[in-house]
Amino acid sequence: MSAAAAVSSTVRVDALTRRFDSFVAVDAISFEIRAGEIWGFLGPNGAGKSTTIRMLCGVLAPTSGSAEVLGYDVGRDPEDVKLRIGYMPQGSSLWDDLSVEEHLRFYCGMFDIYGPGEKRAVDRWMERLDLKKRRSQLAGTLSGGYRKRLALACTLLHDPKMIFLDEPTSGVDPLSRREFWDIIVGLAEEGTTVLVTTHYLDEAEHCNELALIYGGKIIARGTPENLKHAPGGGETIEIVSEHNVAILDAVESLPFVRSAGLYGSALHITVAHKEDAAQLKAAVSRLGISIASLEPVTPSLEDVFADLVRTP
Amino acid sequence: MPAAIAASAVTRRFGEIVAIERLSLEVEGGEIFAIVGPDGAGKTTLMRLICGALALDEGTLLVDGIDVRRQAWRVQAAIGYMPQRFSLYPDLSVMENLRFYGNIFGVPRLEFAKRAQELLNDFALAPFTRRLADELSGGMKQKLALACTLIHSPTTILLDEPTAGVDPVSRREFWRILYRISAGGTTIFVSTPYMDEAERAHRVAFITHGAILSLGSPADLKAHLAGEVVEITTQQRPKARRALRDEPSVRSIEIFGEALHALVPSAANAIPAIEARLRDAGVTDAVLRVIPPSLEDTFVARLSS
Numbered sequence A: 001m002s003a004a005a006a007v008s009s010t011v012r013v014d015a016l017t018r019r020f021d022s023f024v025a026v027d028a029i030s031f032e033i034r035a036g037e038i039w040g041f042l043g044p045n046g047a048g049k050s051t052t053i054r055m056l057c058g059v060l061a062p063t064s065g066s067a068e069v070l071g072y073d074v075g076r077d078p079e080d081v082k083l084r085i086g087y088m089p090q091g092s093s094l095w096d097d098l099s100v101e102e103h104l105r106f107y108c109g110m111f112d113i114y115g116p117g118e119k120r121a122v123d124r125w126m127e128r129l130d131l132k133k134r135r136s137q138l139a140g141t142l143s144g145g146y147r148k149r150l151a152l153a154c155t156l157l158h159d160p161k162m163i164f165l166d167e168p169t170s171g172v173d174p175l176s177r178r179e180f181w182d183i184i185v186g187l188a189e190e191g192t193t194v195l196v197t198t199h200y201l202d203e204a205e206h207c208n209e210l211a212l213i214y215g216g217k218i219i220a221r222g223t224p225e226n227l228k229h230a231p232g233g234g235e236t237i238e239i240v241s242e243h244n245v246a247i248l249d250a251v252e253s254l255p256f257v258r259s260a261g262l263y264g265s266a267l268h269i270t271v272a273h274k275e276d277a278a279q280l281k282a283a284v285s286r287l288g289i290s291i292a293s294l295e296p297v298t299p300s301l302e303d304v305f306a307d308l309v310r311t312p
Numbered sequence B: 001m002p003a004a005i006a007a008s009a010v011t012r013r014f015g016e017i018v019a020i021e022r023l024s025l026e027v028e029g030g031e032i033f034a035i036v037g038p039d040g041a042g043k044t045t046l047m048r049l050i051c052g053a054l055a056l057d058e059g060t061l062l063v064d065g066i067d068v069r070r071q072a073w074r075v076q077a078a079i080g081y082m083p084q085r086f087s088l089y090p091d092l093s094v095m096e097n098l099r100f101y102g103n104i105f106g107v108p109r110l111e112f113a114k115r116a117q118e119l120l121n122d123f124a125l126a127p128f129t130r131r132l133a134d135e136l137s138g139g140m141k142q143k144l145a146l147a148c149t150l151i152h153s154p155t156t157i158l159l160d161e162p163t164a165g166v167d168p169v170s171r172r173e174f175w176r177i178l179y180r181i182s183a184g185g186t187t188i189f190v191s192t193p194y195m196d197e198a199e200r201a202h203r204v205a206f207i208t209h210g211a212i213l214s215l216g217s218p219a220d221l222k223a224h225l226a227g228e229v230v231e232i233t234t235q236q237r238p239k240a241r242r243a244l245r246d247e248p249s250v251r252s253i254e255i256f257g258e259a260l261h262a263l264v265p266s267a268a269n270a271i272p273a274i275e276a277r278l279r280d281a282g283v284t285d286a287v288l289r290v291i292p293p294s295l296e297d298t299f300v301a302r303l304s305s
């Protein structure tokens, strides 16, 4: 067994920091990711997710602190890290006028995979990600879902033990998103460690472990279940009414309302205590707006997220 | 008053591919109208036809009663269009980008200052007015693009997946803004891959292969779902899903956040069969209940049938 395979933590981050001039984008964060985990990285826009990922992938130098990925220090040995991990950056990393197969061959070259090994890798990942039929199609003409599959295939050719996926499903339709997650879960079951970011919080339910970053600091961690039932998490009330927006306008600035927002066709309101829930009910009935139902629910991850980001 | 957007038998081809095929729809003034559909369904092509960026092959298309083919320039002055890949100037700051779009649309100075402040606050971009667009995070760029589209307070806006990459809290804020401007009479035509967003629109059209598959209010669309939805809550979702994949009384089985949703023709028949399958597979913690379908259930059902 190699030295790298013997470590049970695939990623070890210690007080990792990155500044841009005087602005601190990532502020002394520390965490570990165990082998085989699907580790979800959540947070508002500009929180520091991509900056952290770029440091862990060896493409952006940390300002201070350290991080070890697959046993290599990202500050000292960024090239070793880059060769051993897979990185799917946010946004598009494809060339519109190269075909599916040309992309895969190009990336084989980057990872020194030549000859029979190249053919094997290209065929294997085209097959697995259902890209065979589209092998000669130009990337620019692929639909959003297939572009993401191709970008993923490009990161997997060298069989990395750890992959970093930065918003892999952004802008992808619901069916394709599901298929994409089947692939991610399959890879993790085979032992690949996955760090993934997403703004679709229903997807975060697939993760073994979640971390929420805000203003460059990690403000919450745990399994999806833990986060939803964390002490101090408050009570979430769901209101169903034809007049959601009017109710929202009326209740959101009430002193005991911690966070409130539209949730699909319903309204979710988080308050600190059970007693506040009773107050809320009274306040809503005073509005004289007809409602179909008002009851406590288990908060969704979106409610938890909104609540934490408002009251850090 | 003419419809804000009236499309009748609109067709557009690219070579042999028919991107939009005899598509008709009417959007009322002040309405929030969402289009959803799989990747490649023709959503972007439709938007580009409406704003006159692309010529139609057949059919007619009127915006506020004005023919897009004859008077494209008048249409363009009335609408704001935010394409999927909006061009921000990477070496201009947040404020400079806003000013640039304000100038293009001739927004008067005083009005600009007020409007820019409002949008920057609403989108939580106010602390970053001097940062270069190139140095913004992915989601912040998207929010700035939205602000640029709204700077001249257009009467109709076309938004092509405006919230892709935008964080959940900002998406909530963004929809509040949409409600506010729609209440003020602005028409909003928006495409989205998020079904919970489509759920917030007044009316929704599902499109595939360039044609409308169904159209109506979210409540109508859900009411017309053939069948029922059984929610299965379990900690062993992948295992439960595998066990139910080829159960004949289940039409489709999908993971929805922390639960599984089984679409079934009849819940009364399916529930005992599902329970038996789960028991055989060793899934012991499952809790089953019949739930009202979400728009996403309806969408998945329409597409997988």
Ligand SMILES: Nc1ncnc2c1ncn2[C@@H]1O[C@H](COP(=O)(O)OP(=O)(O)OP(=O)(O)O)[C@@H](O)[C@H]1O
Pocket (backbone or CB within 6 Å): A020, A023, A025, A043, A044, A045, A046, A047, A048, A049, A050, A051, A052, A090, B131, B135, B136, B137, B138, B139, B140, B165, B167
């Ligand atoms: N090259 C740079 N120069 C200056 N500031 C930068 C640079 N790159 C990133 N930043 C800033 O660092 C902060 C964190 O950005 P980052 O891209 O990591 O956010 P994120 O969490 O990935 O957000 P999103 O969800 O929008 O993708 C932001 O305020 C961003 O503007």
Ligand SMILES: [Mg+2]
Pocket (backbone or CB within 6 Å): A049, A050, A051, A090, A166, B137, B138, B139
């Ligand atoms: Mg990012």
